[in-house]
Amino acid sequence: MAFDFATPVARRHPSGGRPPDGPSDWPSDWPSQKWHRYGDEVLPMWVADMDFVSPPAVLEALHARVDHGVFGYGLVPDSLRETLCAWSERHYGWRIEPDWQLWLPGVVPALHLASLALTEPGDGVLTVTPIYPPFLRVAERTGRTPQQAAMAEPAAPGEPWRLDLAALEAAITPRTRLLLWCHPHNPTGRVWTRDELAGLAELVARHDLFVVSDELHCDLLLDQGARHVPLAAAFPELASRTLTLWAPSKTFNLAGLTTACAVVPDPALRRRFAAVAKGLTPDGNVLGLVAAEAAYAEGEPWRQALLEVLRGHRRSLSERVARWPGVAMSAPESTYLAWLDLRGAPSLKGEASPRQALLQCAGVALSDGADFGTPGFARLNFGTTAIQLEAALGRLDAVLCG
Structure with a gap:
């Protein structure tokens, strides 16, 4: 086509x-x-x-939903949950379960909800710079302590940015509780190497940190044959402390439909996150949910x-x-x-x-x-x-x- x-x-x-x-x-x-x-x-x-x-499939699904004419409070359909499970297994080799999914009105709200759910006032929220600007505001907006570590700049023009594990560890204090991670990375466009991620995983486990892995751009790997591996899938030992964030917004150009998903394998972690989200986020965007399912099923x-x-x-x-x-x-x-x-x-x-x-x-x-x-x-x-x-x-x- x-x-x-x-x-x-x-x-x-x-x-x-x-x-x-x-x-x-x-x-x-x-x-x-x-x-x-x-x-x-x-x-x-x-x-x-x-x-x-x-995508035409998304537009057709939206037209059909609009033609229904009633836009009451919706539910996340089981078919969407199953569709995302199939997408994850087919594209990332990660078998997730339908009940691991918490659908939300966007990734940026999820970052803030995670800070509220997984940390206490004054705790440290850590990220690496440069980074998508909302990451830098999460700690202050939720009453936590912002912490940053700089990436290693390219050694020569055209070479890639690198994760500086020594700088990242140096930024950790006894109050650090949460790492906001971006995988692939915005703004540098890096797809992290296995060695970089392995070093990160060791550091996270040793310092007993929670991780929010924003994987919003994971379906836009530009090199031929490249395949995304979610952080929690690459290192199963991190699954009990990791929230993975996905959305169709960037891949399928659906940002205005404000629909994203937190994939949380650990039941206790999932309950903590869901409890904080109650009352702070609206019910699902009925058009966004329709668009997401069409995108993942037919896009x-x-x-x-x-x-x-x-x-x-x-x-x-x-x-x-x-x-x-x-x-x-x-x-x-x-x-x-x-x-x-x-x-x-x-x-x-x-x-x-x-x-x-x-x-x-x-x-x-x-x-x-x-x-x-x-x-x-x-x-x-x-x-x-x-x-x-x-x-x-x-x-x-x-x-x-x-």
């Missing part, structure tokens, strides 16, 4: 009007964080939100086609970065996100925020590395059409090649 990843979809309508090439019945506006935050003249390459139409052909597109975009971006003096990038092994080191760019010398300078001078919005705990970097979202990617790269050329 052919899928269209080439035709731009109008997501921002200048002056509230219809796009010139859009259908006659196109609505005047659908507000989008990505496309409306910075105004009509800026090309948004920041938030992790792709510009592709979601594989679309996912495979998407991966081919993203591989091509990664290649184009790598070639472009090589032409930008002083700019470095370790090609992401997963995700549709690129982590750019802009500290050496001559055209940005003296700029306090390279991301802000590119926004003003190039009209391209990136995510600021400072928000990830690493100033001088920026994250670029290449999950868009080739036309839109080329337009943004052309604008960046004008500044970074100068």
Whole structure:
């Protein structure tokens, strides 16, 4: 089946009007964080939100549910639980059970719920930097102590970021109780090696830590033949202390439907987490649950086609970065996100925020590395059409090649 990843979809309508090439019945506006935050003249390459139409199977399932016309409080259907079990066994080689699943309105709420459920006020919540910005706010928002350890930067341009186990252990104190882990890693795109994960597992067990493993990008491994292995599956000894977070949101472009799943094998841990979630999270999003089941049941052909597109975009971006003096990038092994080191760019010398300078001078919005705990970097979202990617790269050329 052919899928269209080439035709731009109008997501921002200048002056509230219809796009010139859009259908006659196109609505005047659908507000989008990505496309409306910075105004009509800026090309948004920041938030992790792709510009592709979601899989046809998902759209068909949503149309059928909308046609029913009643949107009362829903339940997580057994068929969805079984579908996720089948997906996990087929794609990760991990046999999970339906009752291990706790469906939630997103991964970010799950991070906060885990902190409340598994730690006490003042306990340490640890993560590595750079990291997806909400990780850095969990401890403060839940009355815990934030703790951070820096990853090892690439030894040379183009080489990968590495997990620095010595730095991670040095950041642990007697009050540390929870590690917020990202696997694969956002923003660097790293797929952790077995040795890195083995070192992490030993450290976690020795210091008696709980782990929340955010595996949101695990279905977007870009290297041919790569296969994701969940942390709790790779190291069964960690299963009793690990919450694994999955969602169809990034893979199938369903972020606005706010549906995710915590997979918790240990019954006691599951009860603790579920008890805290009561009253703090709403019941399941009835449309999000429908979309999730359709994505996991029928979305594989679309996912495979998407991966081919993203591989091509990664290649184009790598070639472009090589032409930008002083700019470095370790090609992401997963995700549709690129982590750019802009500290050496001559055209940005003296700029306090390279991301802000590119926004003003190039009209391209990136995510600021400072928000990830690493100033001088920026994250670029290449999950868009080739036309839109080329337009943004052309604008960046004008500044970074100068």
